[in-house]
Amino acid sequence: MADPDVRKVRVPDQVVTGRRTVWGSFRRNVPALVGLAVLVGFLVLAVAAPLVTPYDPIKQDLSQARLAPSLSHVFGTDNLGRDIFTRIIYGARISLVIGLLAVAVGLVVGVPLGLVSGYFGRWVDIGVQRLADIMLAFPPFLLALAMVAALGIGIRNVIIAVGISVIPVFIRLTRGSALTIRTQGYVEAARAENASNGYIIVRHVLPNALAPVIVQATLSLGITILTASGLGFLGVGVQQPTPEWGSMLGDARHYIFSDPTMAMFPGFAIVLGVLAFNLIGDGLRDALDPHLRTF
């Protein structure tokens, strides 16, 4: 739930001197490396899920319902006898895919609109910015919730709804960059050579506007995972029996008085996953865009 304007105020842990490559700076950033390690861990578990766990994430076994954590079920079992650890690592597939595709929706719609808005200015800019204003007038989670309420539940509609909620951030960010870039010498030079606007936008403006977009996309992955899990928790997101972290917590909620552990582990998974993207995003910001360091 972070906003780029707030998050860019960050005191760097060290001042980078000498050769400043992106990886060179990133790999000296311990929190960012921790984030990367957590993410790789999730990816490995998600891909290799059938090799990691002997259990099925969907098949119910009521004789094994609501078991406490033990050696055979490290995180215990849920109300339908399914192994919670198994559902969490299969759930990582769902959450990561939803996050990636939703951010892709935000990028595909938001970046071109922002580029065009900042590059052309005038009425194009006014039109696009009013559109962004209107979208920003809705609380992002509520925009996603209202869209799902109208479109209907299901994984595809969750991706669309959550994706739409992150569009305005990318519009604003890219527009800001394009405004600066269009006044640069190399853009003037390209214009003098009679290059078309489309060519200039794709070859000059886009590449130079990319660094903050990459940072924001990483942070947005965390935000979209949080939003989608919130929809799942309310019961309007990904539906049972698909293992999804938010909907697992929505079910666990009914058992917090008798089996509080059921509600613990899926939450840890969400925190770790979102934290990983936030740490990587902060690290990328420091590495890619030293200008954003305010101090």
Next chain:
Amino acid sequence: MSGFVQYLVRRLGVSLVSLLGVALIVVLLTHLLPGDPARTIAGVLADQEEVDRLRRQLALDRPILVQYLHFVAGLLHGDLGESARTGQPVSSEIFARLPATLALAVTGTLVGSVLGVVAGVVAAVRKTTTTDHVVSTLSVTGVSVPIYWLGLMLVIVFAVELGWLPAAGAEQPTSIILPSVALGFFIMALVARMTRSTMLEVLGEDYVRTARAKGASERRVVYKHALRNAFIPVLTVIGLQFGNLLGGAVLTETVFAWPGIGRLLVDSIFARDFPMVQGIVLVYAVLLVVVNLMVDLMYTWIDPRISFHG
């Protein structure tokens, strides 16, 4: 002064355009629904006559522009339609529930801001100590924790295990404590982060050095000169995060069975009470636009250096 009036008029204009756009999106939402909008709005229990009556009444058989004008005209009279579930005016149900949501939003913001400023100041004063690292870690974690999960954990610890506070509802005065903490946590994280960096900047300023040179005690320097500047980061975070706070409040109200419009929204989605969903979404957007307007105006009031001609 005329500069301020100009700014005010322009800023109000932008807000008004946003609200008209919001109303358009709310009207268009009906057309995303599968099937006949009139049937959906009337609800599953309505008969064909009722559906036809609604279709004419809401101009659903007319072009979207007509529907839109019709909707806005209703809004100007405070008319948000009737609930498909209860038949009562949407506006009266919303206004009955609104105070609970506002109370939660205000206490959540207060809890988050106060704790955040304290944590940020302590971290800045004890820069690079363990305290500082703990605050920094907490503030990165704070924005990664799902509000509803934090709420569940608070219920487990303070209601189920310790039995200190009520787990749900709004019957007792102490009922608001857990929801406010759950909702305010991410605000605290962001405010702590910004306060820390603002304080580090301010503590290096000339006037602070002068105060120190004059022999002012460290405590006096921190509180008198530096803390006064902490209000701006708080205001910035509130301005940027009020939307997320309202979204978080929907989840918090669901976890704690808090009787606000967020829970009403979720219930209405499940009951397919679409006029109610439209009305609530609209009210949230109005709240957000109004708060952003207030925050922008407060900036110019607090910090005269901020120009009106931006």
